[in-house]
Amino acid sequence: MLEQIINCQNKRTPSPQCQRPILYTNYASESSWRVRIALEWKGIDYETRYINLATGEHLTEAYSEINPCRQLPCLITKTGKIITQSIAIIEYLEATYPERPIFPKSPLLKAEALSVALNIACDIQPLQAERVLNCLEIGGELRQQFCRRMLEIGLQGLESRLEKISGTYCIGEHITIADFCLVPMVFTARKKHNIDLKPYPYITKIRNTLMTLPEFRKSHPFNQPDCPQDKKEPVS
């Protein structure tokens, strides 16, 4: 399957395999979930390729031909071009599928939405990522301490920001890229690192509201076909 995609990507004209965009994803990848929400939000018909992070499929030479950084997610466009980095993918989807905008039109509000998204993507997510924590050759207890400390600092800053700028959603009354990053981040913090969200009422309220929406539920890790049965829980 990977070879087919690489061939497809190298062709100058779209091949039959590339009539729909293709998302490389894994149920447990926080940043892949951001893009799954965006694809659902825009109502884009897309194909899925599941990369098994548990067996290290993202580290294979075949996958590194697609993404040399060996990370998820990765989008193959309808014309066979590769885009990596979740926020770059979401900006591309916004530019090419303008219905149901993900960014406010005002440059200032757009900057606000992007800033919250980056706050999560640069300051919080990398410090709870398995690839990073696995490089910490320290015992389980210290590793967990580091991870929780970094998460607490990140969540405190984000909570203070949302106290000032949020409404029903992160940026007032409009759903934006900030919300697409918030929900997956909270999932990782709670499910992987047992972070108690009680000290963060704004984050909790916005996350709970968003989780009533079909785009966020359908794209949820537990609703993905590659999520092992023994990992699944009811989505709440």
Added chain:
Amino acid sequence: MLEQIINCQNKRTPSPQCQRPILYTNYASESSWRVRIALEWKGIDYETRYINLATGEHLTEAYSEINPCRQLPCLITKTGKIITQSIAIIEYLEATYPERPIFPKSPLLKAEALSVALNIACDIQPLQAERVLNCLEIGGELRQQFCRRMLEIGLQGLESRLEKISGTYCIGEHITIADFCLVPMVFTARKKHNIDLKPYPYITKIRNTLMTLPEFRKSHPFNQPDCPQDKKEPVS
């Protein structure tokens, strides 16, 4: 000074203090340098407020009124609005000062440029940041090992990407936000963490070309007024 700015920010109409944008910066902040390059590139007349990271000025209550995440950089717009996160600030500058574009017009090339910038901002920079490394309560040797390992993984991925997509600059022949992120990242890797760049010829070549340009030199850490004399070296 911080109080003046907060007052200014809370006013509905621009105050006299806000006739020019104001950048909160520190010579040693990698992400602040990205924004300094963008401001120079656009030829924007701006004011500077130096936040002393060494004395923890970014952690004070006064600064947290401006940026609850207590990080640099932070831009106060001409109308007194606050924007945080370097990439969000640069996108805002692009939207409001369109001369000398920093992003390609094509959505696909724009995604490519943004993806390289995010590759640096999400995957490399956070793992060489003092605020993160300081939370690692492990001896100097282990801390350095972790930092170097994470940097090597990040630089290898970036080098492979640039081998495929770069020209004179990161994205072919046009200077973009990707270049604004590359140069500061290389500075931190070399000067703070003694990373040898020989294994990364594409990164090195592009960085060296960019460092001949006045926008990158003027904004360089060693050319900032808040850089202590004993830290300064000739810019090369």
